[in-house]
Amino acid sequence: MAGELSKRHSHSLSPKVEGSQENLGDSLDAENDYSFEGNGLSDSTNFDEDLSEYKKKATIIVEEYFSTNDVLSVASELKEIGMAEYRYYFVKKLVSMAMDRNDKEKEMAAFLLSTLYADVIDPPEVYRGFNKLVASADNLSVDIPDAVDVLAVFVARAIVDDILPPAFLKKQMNLLPDDSKGVKVLRKAEKSYLAAPLHAEVVEKRWGGADNWTAEDVKGRIKDLLK
Numbered sequence: 001m002a003g004e005l006s007k008r009h010s011h012s013l014s015p016k017v018e019g020s021q022e023n024l025g026d027s028l029d030a031e032n033d034y035s036f037e038g039n040g041l042s043d044s045t046n047f048d049e050d051l052s053e054y055k056k057k058a059t060i061i062v063e064e065y066f067s068t069n070d071v072l073s074v075a076s077e078l079k080e081i082g083m084a085e086y087r088y089y090f091v092k093k094l095v096s097m098a099m100d101r102n103d104k105e106k107e108m109a110a111f112l113l114s115t116l117y118a119d120v121i122d123p124p125e126v127y128r129g130f131n132k133l134v135a136s137a138d139n140l141s142v143d144i145p146d147a148v149d150v151l152a153v154f155v156a157r158a159i160v161d162d163i164l165p166p167a168f169l170k171k172q173m174n175l176l177p178d179d180s181k182g183v184k185v186l187r188k189a190e191k192s193y194l195a196a197p198l199h200a201e202v203v204e205k206r207w208g209g210a211d212n213w214t215a216e217d218v219k220g221r222i223k224d225l226l227k
Helices: 020-029 045-068 071-081 084-099 103-116 123-135 137-143 147-160 168-175 181-194 199-204 215-226
Strands: none
Touching (some): 045 071, 071 103, 071 215, 084 103, 084 147, 103 147, 103 215, 123 147, 123 181, 168 181, 181 199
């Protein structure tokens, strides 16, 4: 059943948009902090209302996913509500909610992102979502004592899974204050996880990994769902 779909995603499996990983950071850097919240776009009442509504729906989808582990349901619901330009918020909400939960939910979140990447959530939205997560590391640390380490693993995992380009680390370091927790996250991801021997295997198994289904199985069903 769809609710049982939770097999690890091989880091070489993610479909790639031509040139997306190499040039993604450069194209997004033109947006400063890539923030669609609080910049000129938010002057639109419709934009604020749409984003507010999307945030409510995204939170419900994440909560249901942690209860059901139903990847196909998430893909279907994201497709139904549309508003693809807000999916960066879904990425941010999914990871931030998982950070304060058990390893099972952390693994589920990492797997979901890898599975939905490109087919459901466009690469720029994944990049933007992680940008916002790293930028909010100081705030996340208020309620999550180990936020720096957990978020560092999520960033490292996203790079191992090919849903974030390695250049993400340096680019974000150049945008954040040196004394921020966001920079600590990036340095920890780089030095403690990605530079370690057999780092891909270590990162993939950090939260226990998943079983039963392969990402090929899930992505194949999602493609059928999106037709």
